[in-house]
Amino acid sequence: MDTEPSALLLELGAIVFALAIASRLARRVGIPAIPLYLLAGLAFGEGGLADLGAATGFIEAGAEIGIILMLLMLGLEYSSVELRTNLQRSAPSGLLDLVLNFPPGLLTGLVLGWDLLSAVLLGGATYISSSGVVAKLLADLERVGNRETPVVLTILVIEDLAMAIYLPVVAGVLFGGPAMATVLTVIGALIAVVAILYIAQHYGESLSRLAFSQSSETLLLTLLGITLVVAGLAERIQLSAAVGAFLVGIVLSGEAASEARGVLLPLRNLFAAVFFVFFGLEVDPGLIPGVALTAGLLAATTAGTKIVTGWVAAGQKGIGPRGRLRTGTALVARGEFSIVIGALGVQREADLGAFVAAYVLFLAIAGPILARYSDSLVRR
Amino acid sequence: MTEFVETPIPGLGVRYTMTTRSDRAVGVVIHHTGRRDLVVYDRADPDAAEASVELTEEEGRALGDLLGGSRIVERLSDLTHHIEGLVIEWIRIDDDAPVAGIALAEAEIRADTGASVVALVHGEDVVPAPGGDDRLTPGATAVVVGSTESVEAVRAILAPSASAS
Numbered sequence: 001m002d003t004e005p006s007a008l009l010l011e012l013g014a015i016v017f018a019l020a021i022a023s024r025l026a027r028r029v030g031i032p033a034i035p036l037y038l039l040a041g042l043a044f045g046e047g048g049l050a051d052l053g054a055a056t057g058f059i060e061a062g063a064e065i066g067i068i069l070m071l072l073m074l075g076l077e078y079s080s081v082e083l084r085t086n087l088q089r090s091a092p093s094g095l096l097d098l099v100l101n102f103p104p105g106l107l108t109g110l111v112l113g114w115d116l117l118s119a120v121l122l123g124g125a126t127y128i129s130s131s132g133v134v135a136k137l138l139a140d141l142e143r144v145g146n147r148e149t150p151v152v153l154t155i156l157v158i159e160d161l162a163m164a165i166y167l168p169v170v171a172g173v174l175f176g177g178p179a180m181a182t183v184l185t186v187i188g189a190l191i192a193v194v195a196i197l198y199i200a201q202h203y204g205e206s207l208s209r210l211a212f213s214q215s216s217e218t219l220l221l222t223l224l225g226i227t228l229v230v231a232g233l234a235e236r237i238q239l240s241a242a243v244g245a246f247l248v249g250i251v252l253s254g255e256a257a258s259e260a261r262g263v264l265l266p267l268r269n270l271f272a273a274v275f276f277v278f279f280g281l282e283v284d285p286g287l288i289p290g291v292a293l294t295a296g297l298l299a300a301t302t303a304g305t306k307i308v309t310g311w312v313a314a315g316q317k318g319i320g321p322r323g324r325l326r327t328g329t330a331l332v333a334r335g336e337f338s339i340v341i342g343a344l345g346v347q348r349e350a351d352l353g354a355f356v357a358a359y360v361l362f363l364a365i366a367g368p369i370l371a372r373y374s375d376s377l378v379r380r
Numbered sequence: 381m382t383e384f385v386e387t388p389i390p391g392l393g394v395r396y397t398m399t400t401r402s403d404r405a406v407g408v409v410i411h412h413t414g415r416r417d418l419v420v421y422d423r424a425d426p427d428a429a430e431a432s433v434e435l436t437e438e439e440g441r442a443l444g445d446l447l448g449g450s451r452i453v454e455r456l457s458d459l460t461h462h463i464e465g466l467v468i469e470w471i472r473i474d475d476d477a478p479v480a481g482i483a484l485a486e487a488e489i490r491a492d493t494g495a496s497v498v499a500l501v502h503g504e505d506v507v508p509a510p511g512g513d514d515r516l517t518p519g520a521t522a523v524v525v526g527s528t529e530s531v532e533a534v535r536a537i538l539a540p541s542a543s544a545s
Contacts, residue, residue: 077390077391078390082388082390086390142429142432144409144429145395145409145417145429146427146428146429147397147427147428148427149389149395150388150395153389153390153391156390157391319427320425320426320427322427322428323427326428375428
C-alpha cells in the first residue's frame with residue numbers, strides 16, 4: 001500500500017466527496033443524510049467496494065472527535081434549569097418512553113443469544129430517538145409552533161439526560177475488570193455526573209463568562225480544548241468521553257453557548273459524518289443480510305412503540321388525535337445516538353454492529369416519511 | 381384582558397398562544413436566537429400551525445408596533461423571561477411623593493434603593509432610558525427594575541400612600 005501524503009489526500013477527498021453526493025441526494029429525496037453516510041461507510045469498508053489504507057488513522061481519530069462534538073452540541077442546546085424543569089414536569093412520559101422502547105431491543109438481543117451487555121446496548125439503541133433528525137424534521141415541516149412540539153422535545157430532552165447516566169454505566173461495565181471494581185467505577189461515574197450537573201446549576205454562568213471571547217477563533221479553540229481535555233479525563237476514569245462532552249455543553253450557557261453553537265456547527269457536521277463512515281467501516285457488510293429481517297421486525301415494532309409513547313404523552317397535554325399521531329411519528333426516527341451506542345459494542349458482538357446499522361437504516365428513512373405523512377393517516 | 385399561554389420549548393425558546401374573540405388561535409414563538417415565528421393555527425386542527433412566518437427580531441418589533449404594541453413593554457417582558465429574580469414594576473408618581481418634580485439625578489433613587497428607573501411614561505410621552513436631568517413629574521409612571529425588595533423601596537419613595545396601604 002502506498003503511504004505517501006498524496007494517498008491520504010486522495011482517499012480523504014474521495015470520502016468527503018462521496019459524502020457530499022450522499023448529502024445532496026438525501027436533500028433531494030427529503031430524508032436525513034445519516035443512512036446514506038452509513039451506506040458510504042459500508043461501501044468503503046472491508047469486503048466493500050473500495051479499500052481504504054492511508055486514511056484509516058484519520059477517520060478513527062475523526063470519528064472519536066465526531067462523537068464528542070455531537071454530544072457537546074447536544075449539551076449546548078439545553079441549560080441545566082431546562083433539564084430539571086423538564087424532568088420534573090414530564091417524568092411520567094419519559095418513563096413510559098423507556099418502558100416501551102428499551103425492552104424490545106433488550107429482549108431481541110437476548111433471544112439472538114447475545115450476552116447481557118450487548119443486549120443492553122441494543123436496548124439503548126431502540127430506546128433513543130434521534131434528536132438531530134427529529135429537530136431538523138420539525139423545522140422542515142414548519143411544526144416548531146405546533147402545540148405538540150414541546151411534548152416531542154421534552155421526551156428528547158429526557159432521553160438525552162438518560163444517556164448521561166446510561167453511557168457511563170455501560171462504559172463502566174464494558175471496560176471494567178472484576179465485578180467489585182466495575183461497581184466502584186459505575187458509582188464513581190454517577191457521582192461525577194451529579195457533581196457536574198451541580199456545578200452547571202451554580203457556577204455555569206460565571207464559567208461561561210470566563211470561557212467567552214468576542215473572537216470566534218479564540219472561542220472555538222477554548223471550547224474545543226476544554227471539551228477534548230474533559231472528554232479525555234472522563235474516558236480515563238471510565239465515564240465515557242461522550243458524556244464528558246455532553247456535560248461541558250450543559251455547563252456552558254448564555255452568550256458563550258449561543259456563539260459556540262455557531263462556531264462549532266461546521267466542525268460538528270464534518271466530524272459527525274466521519275463518525276458515521278467510521279461506523280460503516282467497522283461493520284462487516286457481509287453480516288447484514290443475516291440480521292436484516294430481524295432488524296426490520298424490530299424496527300417495525302419499535303416504530304409502533306414510539307408512536308404509542310407519543311400518542312399517550314401528547315394525550316396527557318390535551319392534544320387532539322392528529323397532533324397525538326404527529327407526536328408519535330416524530331419520535332420514530334433513530335439515528336446518531338443509536339449508532340453511538342452500537343459502536344460501543346461492535347468489538348464485543350460483531351452482529352450488533354450490523355444489526356444496529358440495518359436498524360438505523362430502516363428507521364432513519366421510515367421515521368421522517370411517517371412523520372411527514374402522519375396527518376393524512378387520520379381523517380379530519 | 382387578553383391572556384397569552386406561555387409554553388417553554390426545550391432547547392428552542394418560548395411559545396405564546398392566545399385564542400382571539402373570533403375563535404382563531406394565534407401564537408408567537410420567540411427563539412433563543414432572537415428569531416420570531418408568527419403562527420396561525422388551523423381551524424380544524426388547533427394543535428397544528430396552518431401558517432408559520434419567520435420574522436427577524438427587528439421585523440417582529442415593527443409588526444408589533446403596527447399592531448399597537450409598545451416597544452418598551454415588549455422589551456421589558458423579554459427581560460423578565462431571561463433573568464430570574466428581576467422584578468419590573470410600573471409605579472405612578474404621587475403628588476405628595478418627597479421626590480415629586482425633582483430631577484432623577486437629585487432623587488438618587490439608585491443609590492438609595494439599588495433599583496433603576498428605566499423609563500418614564502407620561503400619557504403619550506415616553507422617555508426610555510431617562511437621564512439625570514429628566515424629572516419625576518407627579519402623575520407620570522416610572523418603570524422600575526430591580527430585586528423585589530429594592531423595587532418595593534422605590535415604591536415607598538415614589539408612591540408613599542400606595543405603599544403604606
